[in-house]
Amino acid sequence: MEYSAYFACINGCSGKHSLYQIIYVCPKCGSLLEVRHDLESISKKSPEYWKSEIDIRVAGMKWPYSSGVWCMREWIAPDLHDDNIVSMHEGHSNLFFAERLGEKLGVKNLWVKLCGNSHTGSFKDLGMTVLVSVVKQMMQHNNPVRAIACASTGDTSASLAAYAAAAGIPAIVFLPRDKITSAQLIQPIANGAQVLALDTDFDGCMEIVRKVTEDNSIYLANSINSLRVEGQKSVAIEIVRQFKWEPPDWIIVPVGNLGNITALYKGLHLLNAIGIISRMPRLVGAQAANANPFYMSYQNGFIEKVSMTAKSTIASAIQIGDPVSYEKAVKAIKKTDGIVEEASEHELANAGALADLTGLYTCPHTAVALAVLTKLVRKGSIKSDQKVVVISTANGLKFTGSKKSYHSETIEHVKSLHANTAMNLPADATVVSDAIERKLNHSR
């Protein structure tokens, strides 16, 4: 094999483990594993070679390069056979110049990476394509995996259900009952997964799924499994490529279980290590104040991990109190001179609504990132002329409920500053014209 990758302990224990082995933590010390690549073989080809090769693949869109993940397959899972790639053309999402929103927030160079424009409506597809493909290859080599399972705050389960269905592998999803949106609940149901709604929160579901998958006949798809992180890192690489292989100054991402900020760092680190970029963007982890263990840890200088019972937040996909990828995320923040900031329900709901007024259709997690951006610009940490990318992690259409509540001004602790309502009028042209006049005069 020209390129190779393996699992290794993040704490430095010796031992390389195959990506096709069922293993989630270091057998010696119990720490998280990460996927390591043979950077020497990758570096045998020049940065110029890689940039132009990937640009050509993306322009051609030939399968599997029609996927934003598999167009960089040598950097993700090099030993995977074509026949085992389970892809639904994830990635290649729009990087949108948010000019009017930037003007409102005081940043001239604001971009929104629309990762929610994906197969199941969230950026979780980028990691799931890798995990399900690896499992497919494992099963071909007679590994006795019977199903793939995950605990989820709604998007991971939707993604697992879809990719498992595409591969013909049974999926089991563990959801905190009544804590995800109805769109997120119906997604795995439609894809035929076994859907288990448990009377607990995400952290409770995580505990159960870890026990249920202990005997290895059911494969665990949560981001404790670093195969997911490996696929998610393609977002960072894709952003740099979309800027003609130049890094932005800042990347802001909403964080819960901390897999994705880890993934961003990993993608950027790879580009740096093989000479494609020469400086790292600064990473910002954005948390909902109601579920802010990582922010609390940052506040104490990362002296120790904070865990808590997360309170309810409309940013339900990041309502997590005991983040699995804590150690990796601390490294991502430290190595990029990053920042962790939080936003209240009032701040995030209004930041999302303001963005919608400039043409976006934000999910509440993207709203957390935008609220945090607003704060960091006010504090002077982010300067008006710096290039900023906000990762929009899911499609707003999955979160109709919270948008409806916002515009009908019924969210607790939130004053809806940008509420808008539909007008119910009789079918009478004069009444309608009057209403239009009043509204146009009012908004002038």
Ligand SMILES: *Cc1c(COP(=O)(O)O)cnc(C)c1O
């Ligand atoms: C999963 C998810 C996040 C956070 O990613 P983590 O890896 O859990 O930190 C943010 N937004 C959305 C919409 C998500 O589904």
Ligand SMILES: [Zn+2]
């Ligand atoms: Zn170890």
